[in-house]
Structures are given as structure tokens and as C-alpha cells.
Amino acid sequence: MTDQKIVIIDGCRTPFLKSGGPYIDLMSYQLGKYAIQGLMAKTGIDKKEIDQVIMGTVISNLKTSNVARESAIAAGVPNKVYCHTVTQACISANRAIASAYLEILAGKAEVVIAGGVDNTSDSPITFKKKMQKKLFAAQKLKTPMQFLKFATTLRPSDFVPERPRVAEYSTDRVMGEDCDIMAARFGITREAQDKFAVRSHQLAAKAWDDGHLQKEVTTVAMPPKFQEISKDDGIRGDSTIEKVAKLRPAFDKKFGSLTAANSSFLTDGAAVVLLMTEQKANSLGLPIKAEIVDFVFTGQDLETELLLGPAYSVAKLFKQNDLSFEDIDVIEFHEAFAGQILSNLKCLADEEFCKENFGWDKAVGNVPMEKFNLWGGSLSIGHPFGATGARLLTTTANRLHHENGKYGILAACAAGAHGHAMLIKKYED
Numbered sequence: 001m002t003d004q005k006i007v008i009i010d011g012c013r014t015p016f017l018k019s020g021g022p023y024i025d026l027m028s029y030q031l032g033k034y035a036i037q038g039l040m041a042k043t044g045i046d047k048k049e050i051d052q053v054i055m056g057t058v059i060s061n062l063k064t065s066n067v068a069r070e071s072a073i074a075a076g077v078p079n080k081v082y083c084h085t086v087t088q089a090c091i092s093a094n095r096a097i098a099s100a101y102l103e104i105l106a107g108k109a110e111v112v113i114a115g116g117v118d119n120t121s122d123s124p125i126t127f128k129k130k131m132q133k134k135l136f137a138a139q140k141l142k143t144p145m146q147f148l149k150f151a152t153t154l155r156p157s158d159f160v161p162e163r164p165r166v167a168e169y170s171t172d173r174v175m176g177e178d179c180d181i182m183a184a185r186f187g188i189t190r191e192a193q194d195k196f197a198v199r200s201h202q203l204a205a206k207a208w209d210d211g212h213l214q215k216e217v218t219t220v221a222m223p224p225k226f227q228e229i230s231k232d233d234g235i236r237g238d239s240t241i242e243k244v245a246k247l248r249p250a251f252d253k254k255f256g257s258l259t260a261a262n263s264s265f266l267t268d269g270a271a272v273v274l275l276m277t278e279q280k281a282n283s284l285g286l287p288i289k290a291e292i293v294d295f296v297f298t299g300q301d302l303e304t305e306l307l308l309g310p311a312y313s314v315a316k317l318f319k320q321n322d323l324s325f326e327d328i329d330v331i332e333f334h335e336a337f338a339g340q341i342l343s344n345l346k347c348l349a350d351e352e353f354c355k356e357n358f359g360w361d362k363a364v365g366n367v368p369m370e371k372f373n374l375w376g377g378s379l380s381i382g383h384p385f386g387a388t389g390a391r392l393l394t395t396t397a398n399r400l401h402h403e404n405g406k407y408g409i410l411a412a413c414a415a416g417a418h419g420h421a422m423l424i425k426k427y428e429d
Contacts, residue, residue: 007427008292010274013269013271016269016382028067032272039113045274050081052100055272056086057385061122065085091309091419110276113275116270117270118384179336183343200379201376213381215398263336268384269384290396290427291425296316298313300419307340311419333411
């Protein structure tokens with residue numbers, strides 16, 4: 001086991017684009033390639049120094065099931081570098097980064113690229129089980145007569161594909177339905193959700209105008225025309241409460257408070273970070289941004305706590321490190337829905353909830369909004385499922401330097417009722 005600090009050199013991501021847009025002709029591994037290439041160019045790391053590449057993903061393509069390997073090879077990482085892919089819903093990149101940390105901690109690697117990728121535009125489209133069984137059996141057909149007999153068994157309904165649906169397997173509810181229920185449970189109003197969503201878009205637009213977010217993004221130029229894409233396309237800086245208030249509910253059409261404006265949208269993109277030991281970074285002459293201090297993963301009740309991962313994980317992380325929000329300078333939460341964010345913030349500030357569910361003798365505390373998601377979040381920037389964790393880590397580290405802070409936390413919820421939180425510290429010689 002190494003006793004070295006495990007540090008973050010830098011992070012890089014592709015522009016995050018709405019699903020069905022310019023990335024529609026790409027496969028996930030190609031987006032991963034752009035992110036890895038951008039990171040290597042940005043940091044100047046010699047490819048020969050890389051020991052591992054670990055990527056998270058949610059929507060796996062059967063042709064490139066180990067998307068970390070395909071992304072790395074396409075980016076020019078040497079063949080000898082071994083790569084593996086992990087998946088844990090919306091915290092897949094968080095899991096990849098945690099796995100990289102543990103590999104370095106165990107002395108199995110010194111330099112690891114970790115992050116994630118998802119391209120929902122390249123989602124596999126499948127047939128219903130009945131048609132799948134017919135096609136599987138058809139693999140054994142050899143003679144023209146056998147094929148003709150097989151053709152007579154096909155019905156028009158067999159060719160109707162299954163529509164992709166991001167639903168919780170055990171409950172068969174899409175996440176927006178769960179969030180509608182949770183927002184009602186905690187008394188989160190439609191107005192409060194719309195207000196938070198507008199805040200996210202306006203802050204993200206300002207972060208681009210102020211030159212912060214472009215420092216995290218690599219330009220993508222895709223063949224055959226090689227038109228350059230250098231900016232996220234989901235940010236609406238002109239959002240207002242009046243505009244978003246006109247939208248109808250997106251999930252519970254009658255009683256729901258979630259809309260397209262206060263929910264994150266399907267997004268394509270990739271994001272990675274470069275991790276290594278402090279000693280290795282110093283030997284390579286690479287500037288260090290931050291060190292990873294600690295992290296936790298949590299599981300919650302699938303029926304009632306699907307999206308409360310940030311509250312549970314932050315409470316656990318704080319207890320392990322004897323910290324409070326007063327000690328934290330930068331706070332970055334994944335914004336799946338405005339209702340999800342506001343519910344988590346309310347739980348953390350509720351003394352009774354914290355006593356009953358976290359084992360605290362008081363409330364964890366009120367989240368200071370002057371420290372919270374100041375460069376926008378997933379509601380505005382977008383949320384490629386497997387990549388968001390690496391974006392959060394990069395932004396947290398960059399904000400620590402820009403705001404001259406000491407400690408930063410990032411947290412996220414995920415399908416399966418999971419949560420993640422990580423504590424990092426700005427690096428100082």
C-alpha cells in the first residue's frame with residue numbers, strides 16, 4: 001500500500017451535447033477517444049507513463065463492451081496499457097475514479113486515466129423477447145426451405161422494436177416519476193424547482209462568458225467535414241422564471257411538478273481525469289491541482305429514497321472526516337432534477353430526518369448556496385450518464401483554485417438508489 005498522496009493533475013471533457021444532435025453518427029468509444037486525447041494534450045503526459053485506463057458507462061454497445069479499451073486504443077494509448085470498464089448508473093465515472101484511486105493506493109499503478117462516457121444517440125435498439133427468440137433460433141437454419149418456413153412464422157408485430165426506456169428495473173418507474181413523488185413528499189414546489197433550474201442555466205452561461213468552462217473542454221472535430229464543436233449546446237442563458245413556468249409536467253401529467261426545464265436532458269459526452277501519486281507527479285514535473293482525501297458510496301431504499309444519495313453520502317463522508325459545511329469551500333452536486341437537489345438539501349437541513357436516517361444528533365446543516373454549483377450543473381450543462389462524475393471532479397478542483405478554497409466536495413445520486421460523495425483538498429507544496 002502506498003503512503004503517497006493520490007492527486008488530480010487535471011480533467012478534460014468533450015462538449016456535452018443534446019442526444020440526437022451532432023454526435024448521432026458516433027459510437028461511445030469515439031467520444032471517449034476525444035476526451036482522452038484532449039487530456040493527454042492538456043497535461044502533456046507521455047503516453048508511456050500511463051498504467052491503466054478505467055471508464056464508466058451506462059448504455060453499453062455490444063460491439064465495444066469494454067469501451068475503456070476501445071477509447072484508449074483509438075486515442076493512441078499504448079496496447080500494453082490495460083483498461084477496464086465499470087458501470088454504476090449515473091455514478092459510473094465516480095466509480096471509475098474510485099477504482100483508479102484504489103489501484104494506485106494498492107500499488108498496482110502509478111498513473112491512471114479515469115472517467116466515463118455515454119452516447120445515448122447510439123443506444124442499442126432491440127426487438128421484443130418473442131422476436132429475439134426467433135432470430136436466435138434462425139442461426140441454425142441452413143437450407144432455402146428452412147429459411148422459407150422460418151419466414152412464414154414472422155408477423156408484422158415482431159418487427160416493432162422496443163423503445164429505449166430509462167426505468168428502474170425493480171420498480172418499473174422512470175426516475176422522473178420517482179422524483180415527482182419525492183418532491184411532493186418533501187413539499188418542493190414547482191416554483192422552487194423552476195427557480196433552481198433557471199439559476200443553473202444562468203450560472204452556466206456566466207461560467208462560459210467568464211472563461212471557466214472552456215478550460216475544461218476539448219474541441220471535437222468530426223469527420224467528414226471536421227466542423228469544430230467546442231461548447232455545450234444545452235445551456236439557455238436567457239432562461240427566466242416566466243418562460244419555464246409555461247411548460248407542462250413531463251412525467252405525472254396531472255399532478256406532477258417536473259418539466260423539461262427543471263429536469264436534466266438526455267446528453268452525449270465523455271469526461272476523464274488524470275490521477276497519480278504525488279511523487280510521480282513531482283518526478284514528471286506535472287503541476288498538481290488537488291488531492292483526493294476520502295470518498296464514500298451508499299445505498300438507499302429503492303421505493304422511497306432512490307434520489308437521496310447525495311444527502312446520505314455527504315452525511316457519511318462528513319461523519320468519517322469530522323467535517324461540516326462550514327469547513328467546505330466548494331460544493332458540487334449532480335443535478336438530476338431540480339426537485340432532487342432541493343429534496344436533498346432539505347433532508348440535510350432537517351434535524352429529525354438526520355437523526356432518524358443518518359444517525360446524527362443534529363441536522364447535517366444548511367447548504368450554503370453561495371458555494372453551491374456556481375458554474376452551473378447537469379440541468380444546464382447536461383448529463384451523459386457515465387461521464388458526469390469526472391466533470392464534477394474537474395470543476396470542483398478548478399473552483400478550489402479560482403476561489404482560493406481549501407476543501408471541496410462533490411456528490412451524486414444514481415439509479416439503483418445509490419449515492420456517492422468525495423472530499424478533495426486543494427494541493428499546496
